[in-house]
Amino acid sequence: LPPFDPADPLGIDDLLDPEDLAIRSTVREWASDRVVPHVAEWYEKGELPGIREIARELGEIGALGMSLDGYGCAGASAVQYGLACLELEAADSGIRSLVSVQGSLAMYAIHRFGSEAQKQEWLPRMASGEVIGCFGLTEPDHGSDPASMRTYAKKDGSDWVLNGRKMWITNGSVAGVAVVWAQTDDGIRGFVVPTDSAGFSAPEIKHKLSLRASVTSELVLDDVRLPADAVLPEVVGLKGPLSCLSHARYGIVWGAMGAARSCFEAAVDYSKSREQFGRPIGGFQLTQAKLADMALELHKGILLAHHLGRRMDAGRLRPEQVSFGKLNNVREAIDICRTARTILGANGISLEYPVMRHATNLESVLTYEGTVEMHQLVLGKALTGLDAFR
């Protein structure tokens, strides 16, 4: 029998092939060199300095639009993209958010629903990290219920004129291009908006206590005039943004387990060196019970992420299954981080350790890309056939 591996107690790595392992180590090394040594300081200051350079480096390692084909994208498998999300979020949820929004939301929308000209214009520069993208769906008054959005795109001759506001938009202030969803006379449509368009502005949202190493912004659209070909031609209706969200949520199923792994490792290390009552606290049964339970949920979550990844690679992943994974893994990840926090005692609240940072980051992850309640309602509907949304 192979020896017991505390880092992989279920032997899940046996499911990976050499290419998967190589991609995972590339991303892990990049994140430990470029993010881990600095992220506490970025978090404390509430900024992501050098974000443009970070985006370029992420482009160089193939992490932007990673599972998309062509246009300079890496064409990786869903499992490989998931492994990258896990490694990035083990560093910080803010970096994983940058990558998710770029690849799974902004690039995915253009790749799946854009014209050939839109793809040629934006995707290669987004894959390289030269252009950062954002995805504007949420509004100040419409979050969980985006169908009620107020942002409107009106036809004026052959042009479109957009008015409205979007809120809580990741990457907004640093984006070169925004994919903005708006009502039109024919239903909800997506627009590719260069952020230097007249009437467009993206003030940054300050005073966040979560995802502090991530840029979050409001988008203000004040008579933004766009040519006829700015609309994404291939989709009308909410299924457009929802299918992008499904792709991004899939990455979060993996990513959340990265934050959890980082906290679990911190808790194990600490419990072996911290002594109270003359012994390492890791030798007390109550601490071991916590560690055992954390390990169960961590590795069950990773196994679930693999399972969903394989289904996505086989073209068999349903949105309800993504809800299953997002709901479970983010909820369990936050629980693991909070338990780790208790094991570190007072040190658990310090930025000297990654634990509190991850736990507070996951408060955002719990809410964005569909709150816990929205995923419970998706599953509730799928299980009963009864719609409890409204």
Ligand code: FAD
């Ligand atoms: P609300 O929809 O107002 O919900 C408030 C509470 O009511 C929640 O608990 C919710 O579950 C509950 N609730 C609502 N309806 C029901 C119901 N029918 N039954 C039971 N409970 C209900 N959005 C983007 O478009 N692009 C981005 O890049 C982006 N990035 C984000 C980054 C951060 C850091 C954060 C915090 C958010 C981001 N969001 C983004 C927005 C995010 O998707 C929304 O916050 C989320 O959809 C929830 O919307 P809301 O905050 O308006 O909450």
